[in-house]
Every structure is written in C-alpha cells, then in structure tokens.
Amino acid sequence: MRRLLLILNGKSAQREDVRGAVERVRGEGCEVRVRVTYDGDDAAQFAREAVRLAGDARPQVIVAGGGDGTVNQVVAAALEAEPATDCAFGVLPLGTANDFATGLGLPVDDAAAALALCAAAAPRRIDVGRINGRVFVNVASGGSVTRITRETDPRAKRLLGGAAYLIAGASRIGELAPTRAAFAADGFSWEGDFIAMAIGNGRLAGGGVPLCADARIDDGRLDLTLFPQPDADNLMTLLSGLLREPGSQFDGYARKARFTRLTIEAEEDLALNLDGEPMSARRLDVQVDPAALSFITGK
Incomplete structure (x- = not known):
C-alpha cells in the first residue's frame, strides 16, 4: 500500500473527477490524504510539513494537484525543507496549460488515470533547475x-x-x-x-x-x-x-x-x-x- 498526500489547489476542490480519482485509488488499497489550499502559501507549507514527518506518517508520494505553479510551489518548498528527502513527487494535472505534465507524458485529461500512476508507477530521478537559488x-x-x-x-x-x-x-x-x-x-x-x-x-x-x-x-x-x-x-x-x-x-x-x-x-x-x-x-x-x-x- 503506497501512502499518498494530495496537495490540492482549492480552485479544484469541488471537481467531481478529482473526487472520483481519489475514491478509485483508495478503493485499490492506497492511503490518500488530501490537503486543500486556501491561501497563497498553503501548498508550500503543506509540502514543508510533509517531508519533515517521520516514519509511516511521511507520505511516500507527494502529489501536486493543480497547474505548473502548484507543482513549483510544492517541489520548491519540499527541497528547501529537506534537500535529500526520500519522498517521491507526482502531479495531478488540473491547470490551464499543464505544460510540465504534458511533457512528462501524463494523461492530462484523465484525473483518475493520472492519480493511479502516482499510486502505482515507479518514480525516476529527474533534474531540477535553479535561478538565484x-x-x-x-x-x-x-x-x-x-x-x-x-x-x-x-x-x-x-x-x-x-x-x-x-x-x-x-x-x-x-x-x-x-x-x-x-x-x-x-x-x-x-x-x-x-x-x-x-x-x-x-x-x-x-x-x-x-x-x-x-x-x-x-x-x-x-x-x-x-x-x-x-x-x-x-x-x-x-x-x-x-x-x-x-x-x-x-x-x-x-x-x-x-x-x-x-x-x-x-x-x-x-x-x-x-x-x-x-x-x-x-x-x-x-x-x-x-x-x-x-x-x-x-x-
């Protein structure tokens, strides 16, 4: 059973396809915790808190539910808090353009399939860019x-x-x-x-x-x-x-x-x-x- 934390952009919290995706993954035996953003810094704060958790309380995969900006906030905050974190990351693409998710070959028009990948697929190591840190x-x-x-x-x-x-x-x-x-x-x-x-x-x-x-x-x-x-x-x-x-x-x-x-x-x-x-x-x-x-x- 893989432990997922879905950091969900508040603008998408009422989407039926998102609710259905979470229910489907939970039904397949995975733990999915959901935290919904309200203020601008919430996604970053949730990510910082998640990577600092210990043992089974720490999620194995932190999923950014939103667009490219949400992905950036989650990843940047997590790496700032724990540069060597053993958490993997994923994306539930819910933004306007979803450029990063598209480039990764993710199913950007199918929330259930995208979250199912986060629950089952093997992560890979990728590079990160930095500009003035x-x-x-x-x-x-x-x-x-x-x-x-x-x-x-x-x-x-x-x-x-x-x-x-x-x-x-x-x-x-x-x-x-x-x-x-x-x-x-x-x-x-x-x-x-x-x-x-x-x-x-x-x-x-x-x-x-x-x-x-x-x-x-x-x-x-x-x-x-x-x-x-x-x-x-x-x-x-x-x-x-x-x-x-x-x-x-x-x-x-x-x-x-x-x-x-x-x-x-x-x-x-x-x-x-x-x-x-x-x-x-x-x-x-x-x-x-x-x-x-x-x-x-x-x-």
Missing part, C-alpha cells in the same frame, strides 16, 4: 513576452487554454519591447536585444509550445532558447508560426545552448516566470542540480 522543474521564461503572458486575462485562459497566451502576444504586439542582456554559459556567449528567452528542464511552455524542444529532464543539463529582437515582419511571422506550427519556426532564428551553468546580466531588472511563479532580477545565476528529485512520469 530558486527552483524550477519545467521552464523559466523571460522578456517582454513573459510579462504579457503573466497579464493575460484569466477568463481567456479558462475559455481558450494555452492558446490564450499566444493570442495575447499577437494582440499586444506593440508592447513587445526588447530587453538587452549578456549571456555566458558552457561554450556559449551572446549579447544583444531579445524579446523572449526560455531556460528549459522540460520542453513545453505557454500552452504546449516546445520552447526548449530538445530538453530532457534527466540529462544533467538545462537548455536555453533565446529569441533576438526581430524586425516587424519577422515578429509577425514568429507569432503566427507559434499559433500554426509550434517548433518549426524557431529553426535558423532562435539561439540555442545546452549548459550546466549560465550567467545572464541585463541592463535592468528582467522579469521571469518560473513554472508560472514570478521573479525578477538584473543578474541571473542559473544552474542544474542533476537527479535532485524523484518524480513519477508517464514515460
């Missing part, structure tokens, strides 16, 4: 595109899913001001104006867009995809390409690198999105922690 497991993105996606109307997200981010970018094209920064990594350096960047442990962001198409969660490296400032014609081509053929339009335009350490120095504070969680800084020190986390995946 802060944890991310999927993708950290920055630039003016990041600010626009952060401000995208929540109602549009609910109606359109991940496409809402791309439509918002196209509709506010005049606000895509470039950011100037210098990048230095293993065998890679670049300095200039850019409109977006992505640092990937995972592959997908912004509603299924493969910003870091070659990234692997267990290769001991992170991937950088950098979008220099284009002229107006190329910017429209880029945005329309994101809507039609994700991935293919990056070839020949984006700058890419794979690294274990990266330094970014910008002329002004650079707004970032770490798995949906905001931060900003003028200097960014990025590194990978190889095999730092035990996680249940679909692959």
Whole structure:
C-alpha cells in the first residue's frame, strides 16, 4: 500500500473527477490524504510539513494537484525543507496549460488515470533547475513576452487554454519591447536585444509550445532558447508560426545552448516566470542540480 498526500489547489476542490480519482485509488488499497489550499502559501507549507514527518506518517508520494505553479510551489518548498528527502513527487494535472505534465507524458485529461500512476508507477530521478537559488522543474521564461503572458486575462485562459497566451502576444504586439542582456554559459556567449528567452528542464511552455524542444529532464543539463529582437515582419511571422506550427519556426532564428551553468546580466531588472511563479532580477545565476528529485512520469 503506497501512502499518498494530495496537495490540492482549492480552485479544484469541488471537481467531481478529482473526487472520483481519489475514491478509485483508495478503493485499490492506497492511503490518500488530501490537503486543500486556501491561501497563497498553503501548498508550500503543506509540502514543508510533509517531508519533515517521520516514519509511516511521511507520505511516500507527494502529489501536486493543480497547474505548473502548484507543482513549483510544492517541489520548491519540499527541497528547501529537506534537500535529500526520500519522498517521491507526482502531479495531478488540473491547470490551464499543464505544460510540465504534458511533457512528462501524463494523461492530462484523465484525473483518475493520472492519480493511479502516482499510486502505482515507479518514480525516476529527474533534474531540477535553479535561478538565484530558486527552483524550477519545467521552464523559466523571460522578456517582454513573459510579462504579457503573466497579464493575460484569466477568463481567456479558462475559455481558450494555452492558446490564450499566444493570442495575447499577437494582440499586444506593440508592447513587445526588447530587453538587452549578456549571456555566458558552457561554450556559449551572446549579447544583444531579445524579446523572449526560455531556460528549459522540460520542453513545453505557454500552452504546449516546445520552447526548449530538445530538453530532457534527466540529462544533467538545462537548455536555453533565446529569441533576438526581430524586425516587424519577422515578429509577425514568429507569432503566427507559434499559433500554426509550434517548433518549426524557431529553426535558423532562435539561439540555442545546452549548459550546466549560465550567467545572464541585463541592463535592468528582467522579469521571469518560473513554472508560472514570478521573479525578477538584473543578474541571473542559473544552474542544474542533476537527479535532485524523484518524480513519477508517464514515460
């Protein structure tokens, strides 16, 4: 019998499919405790408390029930509290885009199947990224595109899913001001104006867009995809390409690198999105922690 703790985003607490998933897993003999978030820091607090429990009181798998932001809060808080925790982690994907869960090959449209994996599948070791000490497991993105996606109307997200981010970018094209920064990594350096960047442990962001198409969660490296400032014609081509053929339009335009350490120095504070969680800084020190986390995946 596997012991699960489901840290459930309060917005999803009344979903019938979630209730059914919990009942199904309990019926198969697993212990499933559920803690529902109410305030913004609840998910982190529940995770910190869980990894500090002793013996049979400690869950074997901590499941983040929500979107990419909930996953980030749970994992980051757990690793901060107990960096060498023997708890495994999983995700019950209930967010708008569910980019991390999709990249893991999890059944994002079937809550029962996703929770059943957390109850039965063998976990694997995956890498974790850190920026100025802060944890991310999927993708950290920055630039003016990041600010626009952060401000995208929540109602549009609910109606359109991940496409809402791309439509918002196209509709506010005049606000895509470039950011100037210098990048230095293993065998890679670049300095200039850019409109977006992505640092990937995972592959997908912004509603299924493969910003870091070659990234692997267990290769001991992170991937950088950098979008220099284009002229107006190329910017429209880029945005329309994101809507039609994700991935293919990056070839020949984006700058890419794979690294274990990266330094970014910008002329002004650079707004970032770490798995949906905001931060900003003028200097960014990025590194990978190889095999730092035990996680249940679909692959």
